[in-house]
Amino acid sequence: MNTNPPHPSAPDGPSGPPLRQPVRRLALTFEAFHDTHHLLWLRYAHLHTGSRAAALRIEGAISRQLATSWPHVLRQESVPFYAWTVLKEHVANWLSAHDRPVALTETAAFDAVSRALREAQEQFAVLESRIGLYSAIAELPERQCDVIVLRFALGYDDPFIAALLGVEESTVRSHVSIARRKLAARLGIPWRE
Template identity: 50%
Template structure:
């Protein structure tokens, strides 16, 4: 997903002349200081989630920090424009995803999601949900069969449509409430739940299992 290209997106250097330690230009009337405070409040609310999401994609804390720092620099570079957006959280989310994609492309890497412990736990939760009525039968499967099935699910999740993929990561891997998922993605809570249902059905088809409507 690409964001509004106006004004031009630039990467801001915090060492640039005439900017404060947040990357915002310094003005004598204090306007930019007030803008910086609004960014600080926004960043304080969302920064940890941004880091956690980036970590699932790029595979290390250091790389995640690089991605999030670049995202913050872009936001700071035209923060007044960002504040005019219908959903600032959604705009920032789109920038974060662009930075993740650029980092992966620069390093010739695929998303590291399937290598994280959190993802493996989320996959098992999904599997449990899909098959709670057949739990006893599942227990009779040998571990090799279970592993094969999880590997198939990893591939299926990676092929989900973008919105469904984001919902699965936010809701199951990062365990974000539906209301916060809706805020980050700029959609209604009902739409989040719809994406969850469609993702489950798509994954169930890939796994050739019966999908249920029971919530976890």
């Protein structure tokens, strides 16, 4: 019985020709990454554009861009962070091309306020009746706004957010703490940790 692995020029095995196997592995890694992130891309694009159709177009464009440059993407220091920057670029380009402001205030008010408030427990439960919450979130510095939207409006956990933004989990927690303090001050709510 021969236990040696097949030679690269060996005839096709059960998974196809030997030279196609690396291509298939690349495709599988992209599919896995896409399956893990495409819903986030859709939700984020929808929150910022206010349009489901726009979100679908943006998600499709991101998917195509990443798929066609997947070997390059895999060489990046952080694949989630690279994809995140591509997403933000596509959203910004769509908003600019359609001469529209970020729709976070309107979209989030309908799509995510109850979820955000539940997850923020007592502090955000007080904010439920405050119409200015999402306006205040939209006015936060970009990184703090992203962390608040990802954690409270979209429901992602700190490890996922940290990987996505290319930062440490402690940085995510710091952004949340600072942003919550700013939001409480802006909305006139007494702050407590």
